[in-house]
Amino acid sequence: MKAKVIRYYRFGEPNEVMCIEEKELVPPGPGELAVRMCARPINPSDVIPVRGAYPHRTLLPAVPGFEGVGVVEAVGPGVSNQMLGRRVLPLKGENTWQEMVRTLDRNAIIVPDDINDQSASQIYINPITAWLICTDILHLTYGDTLIVNAGGSAIGRIFAQLSKILGFRMIALTRNDSHTAELYRLGAVSVVNTMEELLQERVAELTEGRGANAAVDCIGGADGEQLVSCLRPHGTVISVGLLSGISPLWHEMTHGTQVNVKLFWLKHWVERCSQERWEQVFNEVIELVREGRLLMANIGATYELANVKQAIATAESSIEGKVLLLS
CATH class of the missing domain: 3.90.180.10 (Medium-chain alcohol dehydrogenases, catalytic domain)
Incomplete structure (x- = not known):
């Protein structure tokens, strides 16, 4: 056969x-x-x-x-x-x-x-990735601010929903206004159209000059690199995707700053996690889907x-x- x-x-x-x-x-x-x-x-x-x-x-x-x-x-x-x-x-x-x-x-x-x-x-791919970044890596909670580029993407929408579930503030970055209303409905506290607004100035305004705690880069290239200037000292950029096909020059962008960059590959987590943790994470995410809290x-x-x-x-x-x- x-x-x-x-x-x-x-x-x-x-x-x-x-x-x-x-x-x-x-x-x-x-x-x-x-x-x-x-x-x-x-x-x-x-x-x-x-x-x-x-x-x-x-x-x-x-x-x-x-x-x-x-x-x-x-x-x-x-x-x-x-x-x-x-x-x-x-x-x-x-x-x-x-x-x-x-x-x-x-x-x-x-x-x-x-x-x-x-x-x-x-x-699997987007929900588990976003859940692990928010819970295991960044430990986001009330009062924390997370920036996510490609906000209108499938994973961007997941992060918006998790911000409501876990209590952190999410700033979604987009290149047009077609996803703005939905992102607000899903849980984003702010949506910034980077084609119309100066990102660093807008983030400074939204965070009262402190900068965000962390950022998630789904795009790479210049879009990813500009996230570094939006973070507070000891903030973290998590690189998860390369939609642009261009690898950011993280070493150059973070030189002289106190910003950390971490690459997240779901495959590495899959290879290293225990059977108990594997089942636990899926149970947590599936339950959110069943409850209608994660769409x-x-x-x-x-x-x-x-x-x-x-x-x-x-x-x-x-x-x-x-x-x-x-x-």
Whole structure:
């Protein structure tokens, strides 16, 4: 039996380097699950490696896709048959832009029945990243101020909601006003259009001259670098993304300041965290989703897996909402 898989053998534009292949299905081994994927969101973090932004972290040939939801179709030795037919997030295993994914039973997160596929497919990358940054790394609480660029992005919206849940103040940075009303509704205390306002002056005004405690850079390049001047002494910039494709010159920007820069890669946390912590973090985030306190992005369009190139083009257009790849 075979299953479709998306692969790329060299770095470049997705419409040039991605191909659709078939792979022979291998039965799950001891402790493993075989999951038939249902839905996968297209995130910037899925596409950026295809273009070669992180060549040292991508072993070619590669399959894109870091998250999604599916149904357990087969179990290996040592795994309960009660897992058959369960919806899960198949994590720490094979990448998700393929019809069938194998992972270890202990790494699969069971999805509650009251969370639909559209939301479940998005629970990993952005929510877990934002939750860990706010709680484990920055320990944000009442009175703290966090700046987030790309405020209108999916992860920007997550940070806005977490500001309401955890009690810190979030300043969302955008390049237009199309997301302003929604960001305020989700929890941002201020939204700054950087195309119309001088960022450093505006942040100084909003923080009464003290500067923010921390900032999250999702963009890189000059957009990331300018965050340094908005922080108070001993403030921290967390670098999580490279939407611009340009690495900031952090050493130059922080020279002579007391600002710290930390790079956050979810993969590193995944590799190092204990099984207990792994389950705890997902339980915390899933419970927020179930309670309706943490909302995933709306769905802007859906495509079959075989139409992946068109799906990426749509995801990178001005469409509102997430683009899902369906099987």
